[in-house]
Every structure is written in structure tokens, then in C-alpha cells.
Amino acid sequence: MKLQGPLSIALSLCLAAPATILAADKKKPAAPAPTEAAPAAKPLTLPDTVATVDGAEIKKDELEKAFANLLAARKMSPDAIPAEQRLQGYRMVLDEIIIDKILAKKSADTKVTDEEVNAQWERIKGNFGSEAELKKQVEAAGETLDKVKKGLHDRLAEEHWIDSQVKDKVNVTDAEAEDFYKKHPEAFKTPEEVRASHILVKVDKDAKPEVVEEKKKAAQAIADRVKKGEDFGKLAQEISEDPSAKENKGDLDFFRKEAMVPEFSNAAFGMKKGEISDPVRSDFGFHVIKVTDRKDAETVTLEKAKPQLLAFLKNQKKQAAVEEVIKGVREKAEVKINLPEPPAAAAAPAPAPGAITAPAK
Structure with a gap:
């Protein structure tokens, strides 16, 4: 499940550490040669109500803001994306919003403690060095810290609700761990x-x-x-x-x-x-x-590998179970999407470098 809204903006601003000077050089594709400026993207008109979920409307302003936030986090401009690709992007972002609406309704009565919210808040704040820097970045995206905290609370509630739906489907036995160990011997060899x-x-x-x-x-x-x-x-x-x-x-x-x-x-x-x-x-x-x-070089024994292996297999089961839960609630909800139909697959152009990809669930 991907976090949406202000919280996702905050999380997307974290930077990876640079590699050491000695790291093996990886071949990078050459930058494309300069070309003539691309024609301006054709206007894409969205209806005022882009979708309804169990009777609740999702307005185009909400979709456009979420789409703009996603592009801003990736340092992309909407005007640089062809209309058909923007439509694909809108649809993927809209699907995330729809799922969030459904999960928010399902988790409305799920309890989240202040301690949980504060712990997550401190972790996010640590990625920025200080609350002042976090506030600066969030406000630059047109949001507020209060909205980020509210979004964090809601996301935790959704996660707790999903956990309650999958808790009986993620048990892993020693026999399953041993079977995986025997079938994947290369995974347990360290050079x-x-x-x-x-x-x-x-x-x-x-x-x-x-x-x-x-x-x-x-x-x-x-x-x-x-x-x-x-x-x-x-x-x-x-x-x-x-x-x-x-x-x-x-x-x-x-x-x-x-x-x-x-x-x-x-x-x-x-x-x-x-x-x-x-x-x-x-x-x-x-x-x-x-x-x-x-x-x-050594081969890690089953006994030594078992704690991490059990955790790995449990996580695999949980991911699959979560996907099934989300798929199930999505299918049962009454959803109407009012966006234009995307172009036929055969007529769609090859995706450009940096094209939008579907957010991970």
C-alpha cells in the first residue's frame, strides 16, 4: 500500500547516500543528443467529478493536486508529458485515491495511539534533520505539518485495519522454511x-x-x-x-x-x-x-538462516494477502470513473525516459 497525499511528499524527499569513489563503474546510457523543442502538450480536459466511490465524489482538483505532487517529487513538469501519457498517469493516481478512499472508510473506527503517530513522526523528521527543514519542504509543496500528521494517522489506521484482515494468513512453518532452503541453495552462499x-x-x-x-x-x-x-x-x-x-x-x-x-x-x-x-x-x-x-566464502546453515528466512517468507505471504484484501475491497466497492478512455495499446507511443510508472501498493 502506497502512502498518498502530504506524507508521501515528505517521504519522497529523502536522499540516498553517495557511493564510495572506488565503487565499480557502471555503464550508463549516453544522454540523448539535443533535439528541437517538443510541441506543447495538447490540453487534457478533466470532468469536474473524476470518479465516485460508494457515492462519494472525487473532484478533479484533488486528482490534479495529487498528480502534480507526484510529478514535483520526481522533478517533472506536467507540460513535458504528452496528453496520452498524462491520462495514463491520472488513471494510476486516481486508482490510488480510490483505494485510499475505500480503506479510509473501512478503517474509520480503527484505533491509532498518539505514541504510534509520534514515533512515525520522529522517524520522518529525522530524514530531514530538523522539524524546521521538514516544515520548509512541506510548505513548499503547498501543504501544512498538521495535514501531514493527519495523513500519517490515517495511513496508520489503514495499515492496522489491513493487518487485522491478514493476520491469520501469514503464518510460516519450519517445514516451509526448510523447503525453501533446499530449493534455493544459491541464496545461502556468501562469497x-x-x-x-x-x-x-x-x-x-x-x-x-x-x-x-x-x-x-x-x-x-x-x-x-x-x-x-x-x-x-x-x-x-x-x-x-x-x-x-x-x-x-x-x-x-x-x-x-x-x-x-x-x-x-x-x-x-x-x-x-x-x-x-x-x-x-x-x-x-x-x-x-x-x-x-x-x-x-561459506554456505549459511539452515539453523543460522532460519530467523531471517522465516521473516522473509512471512513478508512474502503478507504482501500476497494484502494484495488480495485490496483487490477484494476494490471489487466490492461501487466505483464509477469518469476519465476519458486511454488510447488503444497498439496505438500508444513507446514510453519516454522518466515516464510515470504505477505506484507500488
């Missing part, structure tokens, strides 16, 4: 891992040979200092040109071989714990590597 630290001396890919040699000598001098007993972490903080070294003292934590660029991984996985490398060249420059720990 060899190495924990390493590094000090980076940057070198441009197209650097002249004399510059490369100079940088290599600088890296070798660092390696010699470490081998003579100087503290690796302290040196990494002081002189490594990997920006993250100021915070992590060059420590890259445990990683699998494929997680780093090949030159670095091949060197690190060929070293013993505690060993210091001579300079290793990669596209980033020269690395002085210290292996600080290793983990051998």
Missing part, C-alpha cells in the same frame, strides 16, 4: 569478502608519462612510511585524495570482489591480513592498500 583501507594519489587517465612516474614515486613513499610503522589511518586522513578519507580514515569496510574496480580488487584479494601493498594503479590513480580483515 569471500575483504576489508581494506587505502590511500589514494590521484592521476588523470591522460596524464603524461613523467607525471605518472612522479605520482607513482609519491605513492611509493607513502607505502614506505606505512611499512616503517606510521599509522595508516592518520596518513589517510592527512594525505589521501579520496574525499571520504577525512571521515573514514581510508577504511572501505568489507566488500566483495566485484564491488570494486578490478585492479584494486585483484590486489586486495591477493593480499594477506595486515599486509601493505606497493602502489596499485587504477583509473583513479595510485592506491596504497592495507588489508585489515578477511571473510572466507
